[in-house]
Amino acid sequence: MDGTAGLTPAERLLVRQSPLFFALDAEDLASLIALGRPIDCAGPTLLFSQGDQADRFYVVLAGRVRLFIVTAQGRESVIEFVEPGLSFAEAAMFGTGRMPVNADVVAHTRLLQIPAAPMRARIAAEPRLARLMMDSLVRWQRRLIGRVAEFKVRSPSQRLAAALLALTVVSKGPASMHLPMSKTELAAHVGVTPESLSRAIARLRRVGVAVRGAEISIADVGALSRYCDGAAGTADPAGPPP
């Protein structure tokens, strides 16, 4: 077995960046990828239903997966869309052993499916490998906590400012650039509706940001950076620590 399980090098890189495998070296990663197989869903496909046995987990290679529940009223409620490079169902596989949600795909999606039994056997036999997966999960946790804080502390226009600053190469003075994504993608990245994005863009005009189509100019990167770090919603629960 060559450890590629039919994955392209780019796909193996995606798997390596996923929450469970982040801290693994190439050899360990190949041995785990070799446990699984790629699955191609050409169109709408139900992957599993709530209550199913959690005897496998997945990493998304291309497309996206919808995790949802069906409410008592029979309505579908989406919990999350899982994008390429992210995994799902591993918590259920390690935990209760039952899938807590339903998962399906709407359009063409490619997945790596890894069965639970050999995964559990490796974890039982190799504490070192389990520790590396724990390292991976904790590193991801740190990243997500930062993202949660960013959402809590920054307003939509501040988050847009942060996204634009991430695209500039200079740290002060004027800057101009070409937006490397569509407005819809930018809105999703910033975490707002397209309408709110327009409002945020309008608000940034006051701090010297001009948007014409995909061309963006910033009058003063330093001023935008200060706007981005301004107060929004921070608080200490009990004042400063003693």
Add this chain to the structure above:
Amino acid sequence: MAFVGRAPLDETEKALIGKIGLLASVQCAYLPPLLAQCRVAGVPAGTLLYDQDAVAEGVFVVLAGQVGLLLGVDGGRRCLIEILGPGRLFGEGGLFDTGRYPSAAQAITAARIAIIPLAPLLAAIGECATLRQRMLAYLSGRLRLLVGQIAQLKLMSAAQRLAAFLLSQAEPDRQGGLVHLQCERRVIAGMLGMTPESLSRAFRHLHGLQVSSPDRNTVVIADLSRLRRYVATDPEILEIPPAAEPLPASGFGRKCATGAAG
């Protein structure tokens, strides 16, 4: 470290800690000596249990009261990430990778906290396959919850986020529910990612959904299912069951601490 557990656990506390998802029904010889090394302490509101990036000395379990996890943001301010009540484990992020806590933990109310020390816990994880799998389940479950929290912040309105928070804290009473707010509204606003003014607006908005606030620390929800429909979801998916860490069935009162902080 600011927090030093003094007393060993009594038998009741040992039983309670044995029920948290990470340890529940784990049959391994390493567990009794691990529990014997746990320490417990009562702390006043405002006590910093550990600071962000401090070298980890163990994981903690809330036995009574409430604890806030805080992340330092620009300008030396702190953002409240999460409020944890009795039965919740925290500090696990310090066990692995860098060995430092990813956020700070501070008692929001007077609290009773147990610490499971680092070295024996890591040794037990190294020896016991069930415990390894539980820890992986717990950490994966934590990631799912954080992803869910980000989705809420991205997609829900301020009033919906407040409703989701109130539902997560409510003690059910017939078809309604009661929430005791144990920290200042300013703090709750920060945790929900809104200004205090937006929080007031959100509360006013929820009045229309039969959510009332007879005093500053109490919220009455007259119709829980109506509020659930408002956040467009069933109660269980607001907190996708982490599977690894259910609250203990009994033993912990929700109203264990008095005196809101600050």
